[in-house]
Amino acid sequence: MKKNSRIYVAGHTGLIGSALLRRLKEQSYSNIITRTHKALDLTNQPAVDRFFAKEKPEYVFLAAARVGGIHANKTYPAEFIYQNLMIQTNVLDCALKHKTKKLLNLSSSCIYPKKCKQPMKEEYLFSGDIEETNDAYGMAKLAGIKMCQAYRRQYGANFISAIPANVYGPGDHFDENGHVLAALLGKFHTARKSNKKSVTLWGTGKPKREFLYVDDAADGCLFLMKKYNSAETINLGIGRETSITQLAKLIRSTVGYKGSTSFDTSKPDGNPRRLLDSSRIHALGWQANVSLEDGLQRTYDWYCSQLAVTTK
Numbered sequence: 001m002k003k004n005s006r007i008y009v010a011g012h013t014g015l016i017g018s019a020l021l022r023r024l025k026e027q028s029y030s031n032i033i034t035r036t037h038k039a040l041d042l043t044n045q046p047a048v049d050r051f052f053a054k055e056k057p058e059y060v061f062l063a064a065a066r067v068g069g070i071h072a073n074k075t076y077p078a079e080f081i082y083q084n085l086m087i088q089t090n091v092l093d094c095a096l097k098h099k100t101k102k103l104l105n106l107s108s109s110c111i112y113p114k115k116c117k118q119p120m121k122e123e124y125l126f127s128g129d130i131e132e133t134n135d136a137y138g139m140a141k142l143a144g145i146k147m148c149q150a151y152r153r154q155y156g157a158n159f160i161s162a163i164p165a166n167v168y169g170p171g172d173h174f175d176e177n178g179h180v181l182a183a184l185l186g187k188f189h190t191a192r193k194s195n196k197k198s199v200t201l202w203g204t205g206k207p208k209r210e211f212l213y214v215d216d217a218a219d220g221c222l223f224l225m226k227k228y229n230s231a232e233t234i235n236l237g238i239g240r241e242t243s244i245t246q247l248a249k250l251i252r253s254t255v256g257y258k259g260s261t262s263f264d265t266s267k268p269d270g271n272p273r274r275l276l277d278s279s280r281i282h283a284l285g286w287q288a289n290v291s292l293e294d295g296l297q298r299t300y301d302w303y304c305s306q307l308a309v310t311t312k
């Protein structure tokens with residue numbers, strides 16, 4: 001990928017897409033192509049075709065998707081499967097037709113089987129039923145991986161797929177529908193601001209999750225775009241997990257919340273562990289740089305700047 005290559009970041013206003021844009025600009029890539037959702041609905045095949053015909057992107061980061069928490073996935077499964085199938089079908093097919101040199105398809109760790117052995121190795125994909133709360137979304141994501149592989153097999157297209165761990169950072173969604181880390185940051189912040197004596201968290205606090213700072217995720221995507229050319233899906237994680245109890249402790253200290261924390265054990269825990277085995281990407285020479293403490297601080301600073309309040 002040259003500094004003046006035409007690079008299309010699909011979904012550049014999203015969590016990962018916006019970090020990709022920042023990282024590409026930092027590294028002096030000068031020919032970055034973007035379209036907002038409003039300007040180009042990627043579920044619209046003729047519009048996507050016109051866009052690719054005009055812009056002829058040489059490299060494509062596919063970070064556009066209909067994404068949401070459990071509630072949204074349960075309420076709108078038809079929209080989740082339809083939109084994600086359409087987005088990836090249109091983008092992949094137009095990338096082939098208009099001679100894109102390479103495409104990175106972002107997939108999701110929720111496509112590993114619900115009862116997957118831990119840590120989750122790439123070869124465990126497609127070996128069991130996925131979590132039913134996101135099965136419509138997950139099926140579309142699994143199809144995206146198969147589609148990249150099929151286009152490679154039949155047409156020799158250099159389409160690769162990566163599975164990042166739980167990504168967090170500036171640009172995240174901090175309401176209760178957000179992912180656990182951002183939702184907790186929002187919850188502790190609100191509790192501190194309103195002098196709430198106690199914060200109650202769902203479940204036992206024992207489940208463990210792997211958190212990847214969004215700039216590291218973007219860095220990993222760029223690394224793969226430059227170095228990885230295989231049909232095999234590749235995990236993108238840090239290889240460390242943090243329990244929800246540990247996470248809550250770190251967030252309390254980041255936010256400066258002095259009240260107590262309790263756990264509502266009548267609420268579900270979800271999977272006990274979701275750890276990616278990222279030894280393949282680590283062996284290629286990529287590692288994450290940002291510690292959880294540092295990433296939390298940066299995320300909280302950004303969150304406060306958005307709320308226009310101070311962290312003091």
Ligand SMILES: NC(=O)c1ccc[n+]([C@@H]2O[C@H](COP(=O)([O-])OP(=O)(O)OC[C@H]3O[C@@H](n4cnc5c(N)ncnc54)[C@H](OP(=O)(O)O)[C@@H]3O)[C@@H](O)[C@H]2O)c1
Binds near residue numbers: 107164179
């Ligand atoms: N966040 C994570 O923890 C995580 C972890 C692993 C993998 N991933 C994967 O990474 C990808 C990006 O995730 P994210 O968290 O960055 O999502 P996000 O913050 O929700 O961003 C999604 C982006 O896609 C755009 N988009 C949605 N539907 C579109 C459409 N029909 N046409 C054009 N643009 C559309 C959105 O624009 P609007 O907002 O304007 O609709 C937004 O820019 C997804 O494939 C996801 O599965 C995410």
